[in-house]
Amino acid sequence: MPRDIFPESEYERRLERTRTRMEEEGFDAIVVSDPANMNYLTGYDGWSFYVHQAVIVTAERDEPVWVGRNMDGGGARATAWLSDDSIRTYSDDHVHSPVDLHPMDFFAGVLEDLDVADGRIGLEMDAYYFTAKSYVRLQRDLPEAEFDDATLLVNWVRIKKSERELEYMEEAARISEKAMRAGLDAIGEGVPEYEAAAAIYDGLITGTDEYGGDYPSIVPLMPSGDHTDTPHLTWTDRPFEDGDPVIIELSGCRHRYHSPLARTTFVGDPPAELERAADVVVEGIEAALDVVEPGVTCESVEKAWRETIAQYGIEKEDRIGYSMGLGYPPDWGEHTASIRPGDETVMEEDMTFHMIPGIWTEEIGMEISETFRVTSTGAETLADFPRKLFTS
């Protein structure tokens, strides 16, 4: 009895588009290990990606097959739209086994049972949680199979969002606004970083008056002080000090859909240099959002940013954004289109991106981001939050 997050018809459409791509690439089956892709195809939602699991889609069988650990079969029945026969589970002695037994041995049996063991099988070779060992083991277990790389096959199917997906991203944006406000309010001289992190988490999980928030795929990041050039360090016990710049990057999450948001604040009176950088970043991001519309390429959006900041003597070529939405730790990005030089992906209506440009000098770091949807005529940002340098 799956939760009613998407109607079954939506999963069927997703599967149809996936099968079209499989056919184009000549796959008899694909083994989908990325937890976001597993969720996308089946609705399965559990913190079980620390053991080997996957969804198998074949050209012939109507329903995909969820394969995972025995103790997670109940979770699959509770969250996926699949019938019981499409949920196959391996016993616990496959988990961190001291003997020569690996979950992929069970997977090989399922692939045989699905009659594709001598077929052309796509594997997500560069996806999180599909290990080198899994690959070697499948090769050994199924010598007749022809394996090829299917990394990003489902990710590209995910790039255009449905109405329901967009609703969840809008809900995530409401949560992002609340959590950002909580973080900005909490930061101040003498306050330990972890207290600001706790305030942000409270916003992220309590959500709005109407609904709660899910755990985000990336924890709140708040590089501060000397560390605004270390974007992926997490909070410590250090108290914020007068003179600290702090960049907050976070995302609300709703049914695994995200709407990331970044803003910069300054503890005390900001230096004129940071104020100027803020003005440049705001002008740059607005220029980039202005050129978004169906038909433009990702690289042309980056170019609008780059040309704007160049007027102020700042010359840099960066990846300033990426397609995103559904995600599990460690990332909410889709790993498909990037807003950067050389990416010729053409934007289409209902694609969604996180645009996160910034400026760093030896002294300061300044970031402002927006998650936006491509509309029929332009870009619509999901969150409604002032674009400026804050002070704390």
Place this chain on the structure above:
Amino acid sequence: MPRDIFPESEYERRLERTRTRMEEEGFDAIVVSDPANMNYLTGYDGWSFYVHQAVIVTAERDEPVWVGRNMDGGGARATAWLSDDSIRTYSDDHVHSPVDLHPMDFFAGVLEDLDVADGRIGLEMDAYYFTAKSYVRLQRDLPEAEFDDATLLVNWVRIKKSERELEYMEEAARISEKAMRAGLDAIGEGVPEYEAAAAIYDGLITGTDEYGGDYPSIVPLMPSGDHTDTPHLTWTDRPFEDGDPVIIELSGCRHRYHSPLARTTFVGDPPAELERAADVVVEGIEAALDVVEPGVTCESVEKAWRETIAQYGIEKEDRIGYSMGLGYPPDWGEHTASIRPGDETVMEEDMTFHMIPGIWTEEIGMEISETFRVTSTGAETLADFPRKLFTS
């Protein structure tokens, strides 16, 4: 200027033990991708494991080499004890590249530079974040190298904890107690699950009066109602109902060290069956803890649990615990010793385990867990929290 979490001498001892194992297994170098192992060897701590990164240890070079993305080099300099020459970074065009460029191409260059490209190189074949693609690519880039599996090599070095590591696990236990109390207090009829999750997070991150908490490697889990047999589903908007059993599993985290704790509560008046199950689980876990001492095997600890519950007609063989400590998402377990039938690992002083046995019937689920250290004479539990069925 790394944070003073461990003295450099401790990293040197870890490295020495790692090199001893490398020598035993005949490796000229190992490529360590598991973020917990990377932290263990260098101190590196950042949420950057969503891109390819690793620490390379060679037999010859004094310091390990940290390899990661350019924008994370600053984080490595800030948190690892390594000198600048031991931090090597690849440019951003390697990340989700639309052309034929992969981070492992850069890694291959580093391995050549370290003069091990024609040597025997250990790879963590089954570790999180070391993908099948990474393996295939390294094979292609370094045709003279002999690759072999080094999964768990560093994990086994981690199994006995130092005094400082145990201090951080004790601190994590204080946080676990606080978060568990907050969760039990928050749960009640009509309260949405996410509000209990938010209360737990508040405990986890605000920590104690003296120090804050880090993000845990696994989010708080609270299977409830009909779902106590789905241990890895996360919270929803559903309000708790009278008659719901709820299992809370969580862990405080301090400098990436964990001390997990699980308890069961019941919304309303618990049925007699659940009360009896609680008594059995408490008796069983206490019997199992009683046999722990240096020299006993992991399987004999499981046997003490199994024989105790068998007296009440419950027959099951389970993995009821595992070695743990340092960790990053998606897991705090070390994937080495398990407390289960067939695991002959001999317990030694200062090993640490999470023992999490439970009983499930069609109607009810009941779990109580303890994180414990093996002392010179027995087991010492890290948290001090009543072992009983709670009511909410």
